[in-house]
Amino acid sequence: MFNHCADPSLVDGLSWWSCYLTTGKHINFYQSFLVVFALLLLTVPIILAFGFAGALARRSRMLPVRWFGLGYTSMVRGIPDIIFFLFVPIAMDQGIEYLRHQWKCSDWLEPVRQGNDFVVCTAAKMPLGISPQWVHETYGFLLATLAFAIVFGAFAANTLHGALGAVPKAQLETAAAFGMSRGQIFRRIHLPQMWAYALPGLSNLWMILIKATPLLFLLGVEDIVYWARELGGTKTARFAYPHPDWRLGYFLVLLVFYLGLTWVSEKFFNNLTRRVSKGQTTIGGTV
Amino acid sequence: MKLTTLLTTAALATGIASASMADAIRMGTEGAYPPYNFVNDAGEVDGFEREVGDALCERAELECTWVTNDWDSIIPNLVSGNYDTIIAGMSITDERDEVIDFTSEYFPPDPSTYVALAGYDGDLSGAVVAAQTSTIQASYIASSGATLVEFATPEETVAAVRNGEADAVLADDAFLADIVNASNGELAFTGEPVSIGGGIGMGIRESDTELKDKMNAAIASIKADGTLTALIAKWFDGRMVKY
Numbered sequence: 001m002f003n004h005c006a007d008p009s010l011v012d013g014l015s016w017w018s019c020y021l022t023t024g025k026h027i028n029f030y031q032s033f034l035v036v037f038a039l040l041l042l043t044v045p046i047i048l049a050f051g052f053a054g055a056l057a058r059r060s061r062m063l064p065v066r067w068f069g070l071g072y073t074s075m076v077r078g079i080p081d082i083i084f085f086l087f088v089p090i091a092m093d094q095g096i097e098y099l100r101h102q103w104k105c106s107d108w109l110e111p112v113r114q115g116n117d118f119v120v121c122t123a124a125k126m127p128l129g130i131s132p133q134w135v136h137e138t139y140g141f142l143l144a145t146l147a148f149a150i151v152f153g154a155f156a157a158n159t160l161h162g163a164l165g166a167v168p169k170a171q172l173e174t175a176a177a178f179g180m181s182r183g184q185i186f187r188r189i190h191l192p193q194m195w196a197y198a199l200p201g202l203s204n205l206w207m208i209l210i211k212a213t214p215l216l217f218l219l220g221v222e223d224i225v226y227w228a229r230e231l232g233g234t235k236t237a238r239f240a241y242p243h244p245d246w247r248l249g250y251f252l253v254l255l256v257f258y259l260g261l262t263w264v265s266e267k268f269f270n271n272l273t274r275r276v277s278k279g280q281t282t283i284g285g286t287v
Numbered sequence: 288m289k290l291t292t293l294l295t296t297a298a299l300a301t302g303i304a305s306a307s308m309a310d311a312i313r314m315g316t317e318g319a320y321p322p323y324n325f326v327n328d329a330g331e332v333d334g335f336e337r338e339v340g341d342a343l344c345e346r347a348e349l350e351c352t353w354v355t356n357d358w359d360s361i362i363p364n365l366v367s368g369n370y371d372t373i374i375a376g377m378s379i380t381d382e383r384d385e386v387i388d389f390t391s392e393y394f395p396p397d398p399s400t401y402v403a404l405a406g407y408d409g410d411l412s413g414a415v416v417a418a419q420t421s422t423i424q425a426s427y428i429a430s431s432g433a434t435l436v437e438f439a440t441p442e443e444t445v446a447a448v449r450n451g452e453a454d455a456v457l458a459d460d461a462f463l464a465d466i467v468n469a470s471n472g473e474l475a476f477t478g479e480p481v482s483i484g485g486g487i488g489m490g491i492r493e494s495d496t497e498l499k500d501k502m503n504a505a506i507a508s509i510k511a512d513g514t515l516t517a518l519i520a521k522w523f524d525g526r527m528v529k530y
Contacts, residue, residue, distance in 0.1 A: 008328075024329035094367065116386050117494045118367045125368065130311035133352055220356060220364075230319070230326060233442040236465040238321050240328045244469075245446055 008240040020241045029227035033257070035141070036213050036224060043148045043209065050153025055160035069157070076154030085215050088147035089140070093126065100124040137222070144219045148212070155205050163198035164190065168281065196277040203269035210261055228254055311350040312498065314340050315370035318355035320441050320462055322522045323376035323487075326355065335522035336374045339393055342514055343489075346505035359420055359439055362386055365490060371498060373490030376459065378423050380484055388493045390502045392486025393515060395528055399424050399483055402463045403448060403455040405475040417444040417453035423484035424457040448474065457481075461523050 004011060005019035020026070057069025076084065097120045098112060105121035112120060122128075127135045167190055175189040216223040232247030316324045318332055327333035332353040344351035354370050365373050365387060378396075379389045401411055412432055418425040420437040428435040436453050438444045445466055447453040455477060456463070467474050489506075491499045509515045510530035519528050 024331070025326065028330045090367065097368070114494045116366045117492045119492070119494050120368070129313060129371070130350075133354065136313075136354070220360075229440075229442075233319070233440075234445065234466065234469065236321060236469040238325070238334075238465060242469060245442070245449070247442075247446075 016241075023241065025227070025231060028222070029224065029231055032222060032224045032227050035216070035221065039141070039145060039148065039213055039216065040209065042145050043152065044206075046145070046149035047152045047156050047205075047209075050149055051156025051160050054153060054157025055164060058157070058161050059164065073154045073157050073161075076151055077158065081151055081212065082215070082218070084151050085144075085147050085219060088150060089143040089219055092143050092146065094118055097124055097126050100126060140219065141216075141221050144216055144221055147219070148209070148215075152205060152209055152212075155208075156202065159201035159205065160194070160198055163194045163201065166197040167193045193280065196273075196280045196282060199269065199273050199276060203265070203273070206265060206269070207262055210258065210265065224254055224257070310348065311352070312344075312372065313352050313354055313370035314344075315354055315356050315361060315365060315373050315375070316340075317358045317361065317375040319358075320376050320459075321465055322461055323459075324374070335394075335518060336376065338518050338522075339509070339515065340372075340374050342509050342518070343393075343502060343505040346508050347501040349501070357439065358422075362490070365492060368492075371491070371495065372502070375490075376487055377490055378484035379486060379488045380423060382426075383490070386493075387490045388495075388499055389488035389490055390499055391506050392488045393506050393509075394487035394519065396482065396484060396486050397459055397461065398480035399427070399457055400460045400463055400476055400480045401455045401457050401478040402445070402467055402474050403477045405472055407454065407475075407477055409454055411455060411478045414454035415452075417447040417456040418458065419444055422458075424459075427481065427483045428457055445474075464524075 002015075002018060002022065004015055005022070008016075008019055011019055054069050054072050057065050058073070060066050060069065097118075101108065101112060101120035101124035104123045108121050110119070112118065127139050171189055171193060172185055175185045180188065214223065214225045217225040228250035229247060232245065232250035234245045235242045316332055316336060318324055318326045320334075322335050324332060324334040324336045332355060337353065340351060340353070356364050356370070358375070361373055361375060361377075362383065364370065373387070376394075377383070377389075379392060383389070401416070403409075415434045415436060416428045417436050417438060418428055419441050420439055425435060425437055436447060438447060441458060441462060444453075444456045444458065445463075448456045460480065463476070467476060489502055491502065506515075515530060516528055519526055
């Protein structure tokens with residue numbers, strides 16, 4: 001990046017650091033912080049959508065829909081996250097490739113599973129083998145996002161389901177007495193009041209989501225943990241910037257980053273809780 | 288070159304699965320085992336296997352993309368089709384050969400060596416020895432009577448010796464030589480080298496015989512004209528291997 005970095009063996013002290021911290025690998029490290037933010041921003045709407053769908057399904061008047069909602073929440077909540085994170089991307093990937101295979105290569109006679117191998121025709125590969133690397137990475141990232149959304153959506157569904165049930169019945173009965181339709185009662189009375197009860201649970205979920213982002217690393221996405229481990233590892237003389245095992249330092253940076261992120265989030269949720277509970281008949285609403 | 292790109296683009300645009308699509312393959316490596324393979328300061332895959340792989344792709348007229356994958360899941364991800372080859376210092380063993388296929392070797396059988404803190408002179412057969420998970424070294428220690436502690440990355444196996452969790456680490460000689468040299472006398476080779484495993488070959492899906500044949504031909508070609516001998520000498524301190 002800087003001109004004086006052309007020959008790393010000649011620099012030392014501060015200029016060594018200025019060169020070291022701007023290597024291509026470090027730039028990748030800095031960019032991977034964006035991956036974490038992208039994951040958070042992308043998953044939250046999907047989590048809320050899944051959460052609402054799950055909560056409403058559990059309150060549905062149709063028994064099969066209710067079963068579906070209950071099945072979704074209890075299945076995801078009852079299975080360890082890590083197993084789900086490992087299962088969903090592989091299953092999704094092979095499922096998508098299998099469907100594309102059926103669609104694009106229907107004349108293919110060989111079985112898809114040959115011994116240990118999962119083989120689909122070249123045109124059914126997802127993404128295609130010739131796609132540039134960033135397409136592969138984005139695809140992997142999106143599968144990971146979906147896994148996060150499914151898991152956290154189930155928790156959100158449970159929280160929202162509980163919050164919907166916590167709104168005092170008298171409120172809804174009064175609304176009905178005013179002649180509101182079911183839809184109006186839900187939109188104008190039930191939903192706005194629900195937030196006061198849902199927020200503590202949802203903010204908790206957000207914190208857990210932040211802390212779960214390093215699971216991306218487990219799914220092969222090159223996130224901050226991946227680069228911290230990679231950069232921190234011992235660098236022998238084969239590298240331009242040799243150094244001993246510095247993983248402790250790099251992980252310390254991550255520690256501070258996560259602590260900062262959760263601290264800011266907590267402030268934000270405290271404010272939000274105060275706002276939505278104004279005028280509520282809860283303890284939070286009376287202060 | 289331009290023409291192939293044009294043709295590939297045309298094939299893509301019209302959605303025709305032509306032969307040119309098969310000419311792009313993905314090379315899977317670990318990227319954490321210098322000098323075999325590592326991610327250099329620019330963030331790119333580098334090392335002996337990078338140069339061998341690029342040479343092979345050129346001979347076989349394939350367009351290769353390099354991807355890194357954790358050692359733990361490197362075989363499952365090959366089998367499920369995330370990439371098309373494993374080129375990651377993987378010794379050819381019967382156990383692995385049941386799951387995937389190997390090309391002929393591009394690196395001869397190499398003895399594994401023990402490294403411990405300088406001055407260690409304990410009995411290695413009863414010691415606590417660190418090795419990377421699912422390596423030939425790990426299975427050797429497990430059957431040798433010594434206590435095995437496994438780690439996911441080569442880095443952690445060495446760190447375990449440094450912080451006293453293990454008495455010694457067993458790994459490929461070339462990887463440990465760099466570490467010992469860089470440790471300023473803190474670490475040293477100990478005990479006798481052990482000969483385990485066959486040579487290093489490229490892992491390929493069993494169903495992918497076409498690619499295996501192409502790569503075998505390419506390996507024979509770089510062996511015949513001395514390219515491989517020169518690359519081994521370059522990355523392994525002037526070691527001479529005759530093919």
